[in-house]
Amino acid sequence: MSFTTRIARHLGLSRVGVDTPLSQEQRTPLLPSTAIRPLDAPPARPQPDSAAAPRAALPARSVEAGDTAAAAVSQPEPPSRTAPTGAVLLDTMRIDRPDLAPLIATLFPRDGAMPEDLARLAGQLSRLDLSGVPPTPDLPSAPVVLLTQSLAAACEGDARLALDALDSLAALDAQAELIAAWQAGANRTSAGSPLLSASPSPSAALLGSPGRLTDVGRRRRQDGLRNNRLGWGPMLIEHAAADELAARQAAWRTSSALGGTPAGMDVLMAVTARPVDPARRRDFALLLKASEGAPRALDHHGDPTALLRDPTALRTLTGEAVFCAAARMAGDVAASTPHRWALAAVRNDLHETGPGTRFAALDARLMKMGRWIDRAAPRGALRPRNPLIGKSPFRALRHGVQGVERGPAARHRQAREQALTEAASALRDGLLRAAAGRSTGPAAVPAHLLRAAVLSHCLEDARPSFERMGFDADARTAIAERLARLMLSEAAAADPPVLGALARRLGELPELKALAALRLDSAALSAWVSDARADTASATSGPSASPLLTASAALARAEDEANGRDTRMKSIDRETLRTALKDIVANIEGSSRLRLTGGGIAGVGLRQITASISAVAAALFVRGRVDARAQGARHAVFEIAMPPYDMEIVLGTQRQATRQVGLGASVGPDLGLFKIGGNVDALLYGHDRSELQGLSLRLPRVGRPVSELRAEFSRLIDRLIDHGAGGAARNPGDPSLLRELLQEFPDLTVNQIGDAGDARRRHGLGADVTASLGRWRLKATASAGGYVETQRDVTRRYGDASGAMRVERRIDGHASRAGVALRASLGVSQTVAGSVGDAGKADLTMGALQAGIGAERVLGGVFERREAVYEDGRLHPLSFVETEYQDLDAFAKQVKPQLGDWVAAGADRQRLEQLVADIQRHASPNHSAAARVVVGTAMRLRDDAYRSAIALCERQPGGLPAEVAALERAVESQWRDPAAMRPYSMRSYERNLAQRTHGLDLVVQIGSVTAAEASHIDARLDVPAR
Known part of the structure; x- marks a missing residue:
């Protein structure tokens, strides 16, 4: 172990910085794990005898400083799931054999509704046999509630139409009708669906064989024939046929509403005449989704068979998707293959391809990657770029990949x-x-x-x-x-x-x-x-x-x-980038992530000018300065990661804003050419926030060999590099890059990023000792000092707005840090070693040439991370809550009383205790430790039911905000219920960072920033699946 490594490890330095007249560089010191070098490891800590640990859950909130004792206590029990809430939907879902009258009254408030229709609807729904629907724990009536919601949304609150739609739904053989309609549309014949085949008009259908009709048709036919004695029969029969058609369309809309929710497909299969084969249900669900998103100009009223019979539908993306899904349901894979991209697009919530659509925006974002590669290529010193516009994250590869390819x-x-x-x-x-x-x-x-x-x-x-x-x-x-x-x-x-x-x-x-x-x-x-x-x-x-x-x-x-290997890249072009990214894909381990950023900063600040003015006022014994700063940044972001559920990349643009106000003072005598004194700087208030826009590309990981995933993702990297803007494989007139990707990778998830960004508040205090010699521009200044900073309300959020697999991530916590610095300057401006909140500043000033070194140590911090993953709407089994500790001793103190829960879940106590001891023994300043729990099966089923009800509420007029609020509270209570989770993994992370900033700072600041940040698991123990 080198001397500098020993010093960094002994002092616990998590970051070192070097300032030069042209740049500021910060990085994590090279600290090889002592678990890999056993001779460098400290002696093992004596472990107390294991005692029977009380059952206690991990905290569902961030642990504040000094609150570790309170955190060890189990969280209070959540409210009972059977207690009435006053919300009709939620209360009805929780009751076995409920009275549906309040539910019907809530969902069918349409003026003019006949009370007998409402009563008949409630009775018919109560008599339905939904025993074939897999049960949802604690929500026995969830299926009937979801069905009622779907009927209300499809029929726009018309109870009479809902009765007819329910009858039509009970007679629906969706698979047979869709296959017949696809065959008719493919052959361009006049044949229709089995329900109305060989029927030139609705009245003919109703006058035909009664056995061919639903209950709606038979009832309308009997009414029409009875009234025909008065001479009104033909007209009433035509009205009956219209009602039959309306009921059929409402039945299809009900199917689309149910099939588009996480828990609705099982309900739909339980109420139709013949369930769709399980192997074809995914295609069926996508067909319903595509038909619902089809342009209204096609006049299909929610009936996918009408789209399949309409040749003009193939001119639209959704029409192609419906055709593709129907062909797959019919077993004709060859016919579906040319339209595979359209089905994949609909799966990712993309329904149109024209200018101004989400599809076009995502394709344009994909093409940016090619421009990023070109911008990362070396340029001469006489050809500078505007860092705010000509940004590229791949310039950060000059820092290397920060060990992201390393494993435990x-x-x-x-x-x-x-x-x-x-x-x-x-x-x-x-x-x-x-x-x-x-x-x-x-x-x-x-x-x-x-x-x-x-x-x-x-x-x-x-x-x-x-x-x-x-x-x-x-x-x-x-x-x-x-x-x-x-x-x-x-x-x-x-x-x-x-x-x-x-x-x-x-x-x-x-x-x-x-x-x-x-x-x-x-x-x-x-x-x-x-x-x-x-x-x-x-x-x-x-x-x-x-x-x-x-x-x-x-x-x-x-x-x-x-x-770790030296992965720094001196020259970046398409081939060197391809080699670097494919090397990461081939070696990256689970839960590892690399983030590259490159861009510019611009802003205004008063610190340098006020410090200079104060320094000139040599006669004053006490000199002050104001550190008020407003700064903005715009960065290109590239991430590559392999979470437990997928392998993914993120392409985005991040906009940052920093506001801070601080005061500083210098105290000391003026001895002519020589001055000596002390400085104090206080960061009164600092607020940083950022917003991320862009897209993510994901390939599923679960249920397939990792080698297969790596090979497929490597091909995806090739397509992005070759077919992006400026790529050699790109030719005028080629299909869009997004279309090509969806065609070649049908399981690819393309997400448009929604609400994503970071925020934090900062407060700090710094002090140093300063000495200067000279006058005016010939003055040389040197200082040594330290600082401490706290960060509160730290939040990091990420949410996808679209896509087949959506991720909602939120991290909340707090942290504190301290540092020391030695700095020197030549010029008018006075250097301050103990300043706080200066990371990311532009260093070259017109008032002075500055240089210095600094080191920083993390004093502590706790972060709670919640990651909800939804695949095709359903909550993924690997969705989790994780509590991460920056202080490894605090981690051990927190989790040791909770080992009983982990042993009960199937973990080996001896291995658990050894892992905790090893994490402490091999602690490094760039390490953190975490305990992760994943959602339980019962929670997943309830979550799917709750969110299905929320989605159906959004289809109602007015959106039923009170009902939605109650359902959202039920969802949130599950995430905070320790009993709903199960222990999954204990692990330690290694995090590395390298960042370089350079530019000008003279009241107005402008500069460029490149950064590479990575994390990977250093040690872990997973609870065996049961």
Whole structure:
């Protein structure tokens, strides 16, 4: 371990900064994990005996400083799910066999509704057999509530039409009708659906065979024939046919409403005459979604069979999607293939392709990646770019990928041990080959033979680690015997008395006794390889050259396993970027994320000018300054990550705004050319916020081999690089890039980012000691000081506005940090080492040339992360809540009382305790630790039902805000209910950052920023799935 690494680890430095007259650079210090280098690890902490841990859940809120004791107590029980809430929908869902009259009155408030129709509807719904719907825990009546909501939305509150639609729905054979309509549309024949086939008019359908009609048709037919005695029959029959058609269309709209919700498809299958085959239900759901989004000009009124019979529908995206889904349901995959992109587009909530549509906006965003690549290419110093406009995140690759491709420390430790073993074996062979001959006595012990004996002993000694910190007496005796065998002839070595006598004499030599203090590690092996090469006159051609080269290569691999590869890129173009991204895709582990940003900052600030004016006022014993700043930034953002549920990239633009107000004062005498004094800076209020716009691309991870996912994502990277703006594979007149991606990757999720951004409030205090010499521009200033800063109301949010797989992420917490700095300047402006809130500033000022170094330590912080993932509307089983601690001792103190819950969930107590101990033992300033719980099965089913009801409320006139609010409270209460979660994983993260800022700062600030930030799991223990 290097001296700087030892200092950084001992002081707990999480970030170091270097200021030059042209730039400011901040980065995480290189801190190799001591779990990979066992000789550098501190001694294990004594562990108290395990006691029976009380059952206590992880806190569902951020733990404030000093509140760890309170956090260890279980959260209060949530309200009972059976207690009345006053919300009709929620209360009805929770009751078995409820009275549906209040529900009907709420959802069918249409003026002129006949009371008998409302009563008949309530009775008919109550008599429905919905036992085929999978039960939802604690919500026995959720299916009937969702069905009633769908009927109300489809019939616009018309109870009589809802009765007819319910009858039509009960007679619906959706699969057969859609296949028949697709076949008719594909053949361009006049045949219709089975319900109205061979019927030139609605009246003919009603006058035909009664067995062909639904209950609605038979009732209307009987009414028409009865009234025909008065001469009104034909007219009434035509009205009956219109009612039949309206009921049929309402039935299809009800199907679309139910099928478009997370829990509605099972209800729909329970009420139709013949359920759709399970293997075709996904296509059926997408067909309903496409038909609902079809242009109104097609005049289909929600009936997808009308779209399939209309040749003009294929000229629209939704029409192609309906055709594709119907062809797949009919088993004609070849016919569906050309339209696969349209079905994938509808799955991602894209229903139109024209200018100004979401489809066009996403395609334009995809094309930006090509321009980012071109902008990242080197340019001459005389061709500057506006950093706010000509931005590119790929310039940040000059900082490297910050270890995002690395996995847990245990994996790298094993690989390092293998490399060290290979290096030691090759070095031993090389040393033996370089031996000039054998000696018969101990007068002159060749160093290479002694080292070969040491290596042989270590290679044959079965220990978890090859490296050694000294050799005990038994080991030295064994090494002496090995050395004796190497020095003797074969005949002499076979004589035990001769061998024993020589070994004893060798054991008394200083060289052998020095082994007691020998640190045999990778550095020692490297030194031995260098010595062997130097001692061998013809190392490149002699017999020992090849083993020594092998040893050098193995040692290089060992260092890469410990410290990580150097992934910094000097030159960036399409091919180097392709290589870098595909290397990440091939090696990235679960829960790892890399974020690259590049752009510019601009703003105004009073700090430099007020400090300069104050410095000129030399006669004042007390001098003040105002640090008021307003700053904006615009960055291009590229992220690549592999969460538990997918592999994804994010392409976006981030806009940041910073506002802060602070005061500073300098106190000290003016001694002419020389001044000395102290500075105090207070950050009274600082507020940072940012907003992110863009898109994300996701490929699902669950249910497929990871190797298959990596291969598919690698092809996606190729398409983005080759077909983006400026790509060689892009030609005028080609289909849009988004269309090509959807066609080639049908499971691809394309999200438009919705509400996403960060916010935080900052307060701080800094102080330093300053000395200056000179006058005016010849003044030189130096200062040393420190600062402390707290961050409150830290929030990081991310939400997708569209897409088949949507992520809603929110992180809340607080943090505190402290730092020290040494700075110097030449010019009028006064440098302040203890200032706070200056990260990201532009450094080159017209008042002074500044330089300095600084270091920062995280004092503590707790963040709660909630990540809800919805795949095709349903809550994903890997949605989770995670509490992350910046202080690893605080993490251990928090989770140890809760190990009982984890053991009850299936985790091994001994492994859990060992993990917590290892996290503490191998603690590093760039590490944090977290405990993650995932949603339980019962919670997922309830969540799907609640959100289905919310989605259907939005279809009602006025949106039923009181009902929606009650349902949203029910959803939120589940996320805060520890009993609804199950323990999933304990882990520690390693986070690395490199950032560079350069520009001008003279009242008006303008500069450019590049940053690379990555995180990956350093250690983890997952609870086995049950």
